[in-house]
Amino acid sequence: MATRSVQPIHHFRAHTKSAVRRSTPVAEPTTELASASLPAPASLPGVPWATVISLAAVLAFADGFWVISLRGAVGAIERTGEPFATWLRESSVTTPLYVVGVLSALTVAKRRFGPVLRGARAVISSAWLVALGASLVGAAHLVVSAAVDFRLQSGLVEHMGSMSTTCGVDCVARLESDSFWLQARATGYGAAIVLLTNVLVVGWVVAMRGGRLRVTSPRKAHASVLDDRVLGLVGALVGAAAIHVVVVPEHLDEWAAAGLFFVVLAATQLLVGVGVLVRPGRLVWAASVVVAAGPIALWALSRTVGLPFGPEPGVPEALGMGDLACAVLEAAAVGFALSLRSGENADDTDAGARRAPNPHRTGLVVAAVVAVTLVGLAANDMVLIGGDAHGSSTTQAAAPGRV
Structure with a gap:
């Protein structure tokens, strides 16, 4: 009579435990981890x-x-x-x-x-x-x-x-x-x-x-692939550069050094805007703040006490609609860059995808940047405060706005 081989009891226990481990479902991650790892809704x-x-x-x-x-x-x-x-x-x-x-x-x-x-x-x-x-x-x-x-x-x-x-x-x-x-x-x-x-x-x-x-x-x-803050930062830099480009000819006629400055500034803002899209990170955020906040400080100085150099040193320049719109765009760029820079893991190329997408918010950011840019370009020669108001009594604006 054939006999079956009897295996040790510990073998069955080990087999049972391994089977239980295979059949037991893996615990789901916590809500925070799951929400952080799941992709944005389609x-x-x-x-x-x-x-x-x-x-x-x-x-x-x-x-x-x-x-x-x-x-x-x-x-x-x-x-x-x-x-x-x-x-x-x-x-x-x-x-x-x-x-x-x-x-x-x-x-x-x-x-x-x-x-x-x-x-x-x-x-x-x-x-x-x-x-x-x-x-x-x-x-x-x-x-x-x-x-x-x-x-x-x-x-x-x-x-x-x-x-x-x-x-x-x-x-x-x-x-x-x-x-x-x-x-x-x-x-x-x-x-x-x-x-x-x-x-x-x-x-x-x-x-x-x-x-x-x-x-x-x-x-x-x-859902947009890019964060609305990234879109706002790029749009604000591009819009400010466009307004700077428009005023280059009049600055070249007035003072060649000023015209060259605006050419370099517009090119730099465009390059930094491209860098925000291609290689986002701490260095690009910092560069965005510099190329946006620097012109704002220079603009405020020129409209209050006047620049200490140039054709008319110490004379405040007129405040125009074009330069005001440009300053608003640059201030918005600083805000967007600081918001991105303050986020965690700012060097991560997917840092802009962490915030929950919102088409209404994205539409507002894009529409606001486009609106301010168009106003700055269309009303660039409109002067609000300062300048020789009587000098252009036959025209709508008294003097060309300078950015």
Whole structure:
């Protein structure tokens, strides 16, 4: 009779333990580790660009009508010619700013009421937010227009006072004060009119859509590969470089060294922007801060006490719309670079992918950078403060803006 071989008991125990180990599922990682290792979602609620752009365009041209109308009533005589062409031009330039205002309002509404507006209260509140966001842009347009008008009117008053024997210093000061308060009252009334107009326009658009207002797109948007801070940093550097390039010819005519400086500065900002995309890291973040903060410091010095060298040492330069927009872009670049630099593992090439993607936030960053850049390029010759206001009484701007 054949006998079966008997194996030791410890062999069966070891076999059983190994089988249990193979069958036991591996414990899942903690929530923090899992969320850090999982890739970003493939799609997210998108931005309703059709709604944003259509609302922004309608609101920009509606508010632009009131800005040009008030300018014709109380503005400087030099800027009242060709009102229709001026309305088309300025409304087109400010439309990207209205895109930022409308998208900001819809982003707030999405966070407050969810990706889909349900109920009359949510729709009405969101419509009010859109009207308020657009009105802030319209009010800023009114303030800038009033500042330019007051500058030109003050220059004319001073010129008339220097040629007249009947209007002395007190008379000139009184006329300048009257001009200032005229522009201030016109801006206040204009802001109220703009707000009322925007409420009516947004309400009409919502009514035409059947009482609906979208804060997200029905189509899903794929998550951006780049962090919105990286996009903002690159866009701000490129936008500032573009504005610097535009002013190179006038600086070359005025002072060759200044023109060469802006050529080098624009090239450096472009190279650093490319470096942010190709080799992100601590060194690139630091270079971004240097090429953005350095020009801001130099610009502030030139507009307050004047540069200690150059054709007119110690004389403050005029503050223009172009250089102001450029300073805003460079300040934004510093903020984005510091935000990226302060993150952990900043030398990691995937450092920009750590933050959760958000199409609305990304759209806001891109739209804001594009809007400020376009305003800086289109209104580069508009002077807000300083300069010889009377010297260009036959033109819209008194002197070319210098960046």
